[in-house]
Amino acid sequence: MLIIHTSDWQIGMPARTMTEEARHRFRHDRVDAAERLLAEASSRGACCVIVAGDLFDDNTLSEDQIQRTLGVIARQQLPIVALPGNHDALEPHAILARDDLPDQLIVLDSWEPRTVVPGLEVVGAPWRSRIPGRNPAWDTVRALESYGPPPAGTVRVLVAHGQWERYDSVTTHSTLPADEIVAALDTGLIHYVALGDHHSYQIFVGGRVAFSGTHEVTAADERDPGWALAVTLEPSHPPAIERIRVGRWRILTLAETVTSADDVAAIAGRLRTLEDPARCVVRLHLDGTLPLAARLTLEQNLEAAAAALAGFELDVERVASLSDASIPADFHLRGAAATAFERLLDDPDPVSQAALRLLARLALEGNER
Structure with missing residues (x-):
């Protein structure tokens, strides 16, 4: 089973250091990059695309930017699974809580497992505010224990947004429960962890945990941005990850x-x-x-x-x-x-x-x- 893992599209980001004309082109190209990625996913026969947080840069974007992005998604044949992240959290009037979202867009608005296609369950850790008391993944992983393993022959993916490592030994609102996630992997509650928030590609736990990185660069300190991940999943085998070039900036x-x-x-x-x-x-x-x-x-x-x-x-x-x-x-x-x-x-x-x-x-x- 092939999924496409991406994150941090941040559609509509302001890019304040650019010229006015370049800012417009940059915002336009971020949507174009997403459309190229979705086309690549279809051509590869992927069963879905998972956006691990921050599809949108902000919940107050112009209607033109929102509609152009939703239009790209609506033209797709495969499901696009989106996790609300810190930039597009499920706050009042959130874009990902709108009533006019395309049918192809599946928003992970709870931590209950969702069957995206037969044989694939996805469970999310949605952000409900930009600065929560702690990363929502803590609650999702705890809930997984009550759900138990997925049915036989089914792959379950955890989708979360935050930082895997603790910086300066301080736990912040974005810190992910790394030990608990590894335990969930080891006990078969989940098979792969699709992460966003860190804008550079990074893998942990033998490839069972991965940051895809942003599909198009957002900042100078990102290490080799502009990629997405094609991930082949089987319940009894480690994930096989291939990087897909997407970005141009x-x-x-x-x-x-x-x-x-x-x-x-x-x-x-x-x-x-x-x-x-x-x-x-x-x-x-x-x-x-x-x-x-x-x-x-x-x-x-x-x-x-x-x-x-x-x-x-x-x-x-x-x-x-x-x-x-x-x-x-x-x-x-x-x-x-x-x-x-x-x-x-x-x-x-x-x-x-x-x-x-x-x-x-x-x-x-x-x-x-």
Whole structure:
């Protein structure tokens, strides 16, 4: 039996660091990625798709975003099983509690086992608020003990949302009951645990517990996002997991040291040649020391090189300039402008340094006319 395990679609996420046009494309592409995944699931003959939390980024999305997503789901022939997570919890007016959801969308709104197709039971741990007292999976696992094992020949999947490991040895509202889940696996109460919330692929317990990771990147600190899992399940065998590539976007964090104008030019060249720049966000952190002219025009040159990117964040706070206390020859400054430039050179105040860079930019733009 083949299922597709995915999570954290976060349809409608704001992507505030991108340009307005890129934000629109990013939100649109998250739905497109989900549609590609559903098409892949159908082509592989999967019996269902399980979204382990956070199908939507928020319960207050625009109706256009909601209807476009529900329309994609409604066009599918196979069931899509969705667990309410922390972003789309079953609060009042939750999207996943609407009356107009497609018949193909099965919402896990309780911890009772649900028969999705013959031979497959799914039991969920739905979030009912963004910050519950503890992870709902604690109650679901306890309830499983009263239900007992699934019928012979039936595979049972636990769908939960949260963090498997305890960070800094502190239990939070998102911490999953790892020991209790492993015990449920070992006693045959469940056969596979489909997890969401951690946006990078990760497996535990010999592949019986897995985070699928997000289908499309959401943040720079995610490790290899943009995948889903094709999971083959049999009651008497360990799960067989295959990763499916889905996402197209990238959010890159780069760190470079610059000591010359040539270094800056090389970085600019790499920015201009990034693959599919319209779906790429770059966060560039620089350190080092540059000649005065190169330092003063650093932002201008790199921002121009990054113009085609969906988003660009530049950190140059750790880049100093060689203090030669002279006006670069190619600036061609005279009179009051030259006097102001020389005064600003000696003033370390951030406002003065910003004014100095602006004056340098105006001088270079004047040379180009």
